[in-house]
Structures are given as C-alpha cells and as structure tokens.
C-alpha cells in the first residue's frame with residue numbers, strides 16, 4: 001500500500017472511530033469455509049449458459065465442476081428474459097435455483113442513471129402475498145423476477161417431490177443475484193413451511209429499501225460475496241434509499257475473505273468502506289475471480 005493510500009485509510013479509520021454504533025467485529029473466513037462456497041460459485045457462473053446447455057448439463061467447465069447435477073428445467077432467452085435453471089445436486093442434497101447475470105458496464109450505468117424507482121414488493125399480491133406494504137424494491141428487478149416466477153416455482157416443486165428433499169439453495173451473480181434474492185423472498189411464500197432455504201449471491205447490487213433489508217435479515221439465510229473494488233455492490237446508492245441486507249463477505253485485495261457483519265458495514269475491510277463511490281471501483285473485479293471462479297459461460 002502506498003503512503004498516500006495508507007494515509008487515506010488511516011484518515012478513514014480516524015473519522016469512523018468516534019461513531020457511537022457498536023458493531024460485531026469483522027472476522028476472516030477460513031479456507032474450508034471459502035471452499036464450501038465453490039460448488040455454488042460454479043452454479044452461479046453456469047447461470048450464464050444457454051438453457052439448452054444447462055438442461056443437458058453439458059455447458060463446459062461450469063457444468064463439469066458439479067458433475068453429478070441433475071437438471072430439471074431451464075428457460076429464458078438471455079435478452080428480454082434472463083436465463084435460469086433449476087435442478088438437484090445429490091451430493092449436497094439440495095435443489096439449486098440459478099439466474100443469469102448481465103454485462104457489468106451496461107448494468108452499472110443502469111444502476112447509476114436513476115431511471116428506476118423503489119416499488120412496493122406486494123404490487124403483485126399473487127407473487128408476494130402478505131408482505132408488509134413498507135417493503136420496496138427496484139422496479140426493474142421486480143418486473144424481471146415476475147417473468148420467471150411461475151416456471152421457477154413449478155420446477156422447484158417438481159424437484160422437491162421427485163428427489164424427496166426439503167432443501168433449496170438459490171444462487172446468482174450480478175443481475176442474477178438480485179433476481180435470486182427476490183426469488184428467495186418469493187419461494188418461501190409458496191412452499192411448505194418445513195422447507196429450508198439458503199441464498200448465495202455474488203456481486204449483488206442493492207435491491208430494496210430498509211424494510212426489505214430488515215425482512216431479508218429476519219427471514220432468509222443470505223450470504224453475498226463481493227470481490228475487491230467491484231462497484232456494482234455499492235449501487236444503487238444509499239442516498240436513493242437502498243440498503244443491503246446483512247451477510248456480506250468481502251474479498252479484500254490481500255486475498256482475505258472478510259465476514260462483514262450488519263447492513264452496509266462501513267469498514268474499509270468491507271465494500272462500502274473499500275469503494276466509497278463508483279469512480280473508485282474497478283468494473284473488471286465484478287466477474288471475480290471468486291476463489292478461482294470467474295463468472296461467465
């Protein structure tokens with residue numbers, strides 16, 4: 001680290017230290033925990049592969065790294081509807097649901113041009129019955145999630161019955177992470193209460209408001225991993241009312257994976273402190289690598 005950067009980092013710490021908020025401390029993840037994410041990272045990356053390839057599970061490296069996967073359904077056209085797939089991993093004993101991400105440079109401008117707004121999650125009460133009116137999310141993400149909601153739910157129901165499992169894991173990178181997070185709120189509202197869910201997101205942008213983040217913290221098991229100076233996880237900005245749920249893991253430049261407790265942890269070991277604005281970001285960090293996996297098909 002250069003002297004100037006070190007000085008800036010120390011200045012940031014000095015400015016943050018008098019804050020009255022007490023936070024849990026940041027801890028480094030061990031290698032076995034990091035390696036435990038990797039099958040899901042390959043699944044998130046396979047979300048970029050065409051439906052014909054994920055349905056046959058012959059999508060190349062991404063598929064080869066989870067060789068026992070049994071696909072159930074896939075869809076999307078990669079244009080007006082992002083690709084998605086659902087299947088069963090017999091090693092993990094879990095149904096996997098994955099959504100495709102998108103081109104990072106287009107995505108960044110979409111999320112910084114403010115040509116979007118926070119919309120009530122239960123606008124379509126068929127999809128999100130009974131959730132509080134105070135919960136609001138990005139209108140574009142909400143519209144996209146609705147396009148695949150019925151097909152994803154049907155495939156998950158089929159898989160749970162076919163493979164006698166009650167475990168469902170949702171994965172995604174980039175826009176796919178946002179869709180996966182909305183599916184993680186949607187699916188439990190339509191599946192038996194004994195179903196266990198977890199969500200693993202990579203390069204997740206902010207999806208909703210404070211009430212949404214609080215709902216996610218109270219009801220989901222979310223881990224969202226972001227890489228070095230990726231600017232996507234800091235947009236849309238907090239000044240627009242967007243808040244990240246807890247569950248952040250930040251891959252630092254030094255290679256350490258920091259578990260960052262709380263919502264939008266401001267530490268320089270976490271994305272909000274590390275990338276104060278998009279001009280400090282490095283867009284190529286968005287695709288990884290995440291423990292050796294670079295997103296894409």
Ligand SMILES: *[C@@H]1O[C@H](CO)[C@@H](O)[C@H](O)[C@H]1NC(C)=O
Pocket residue numbers: 124126127146147149150
């Ligand atoms: C709600 O979403 C479902 C599933 O996408 C759709 O079939 C239905 O038409 C939507 N209802 C309204 C009122 O938009």
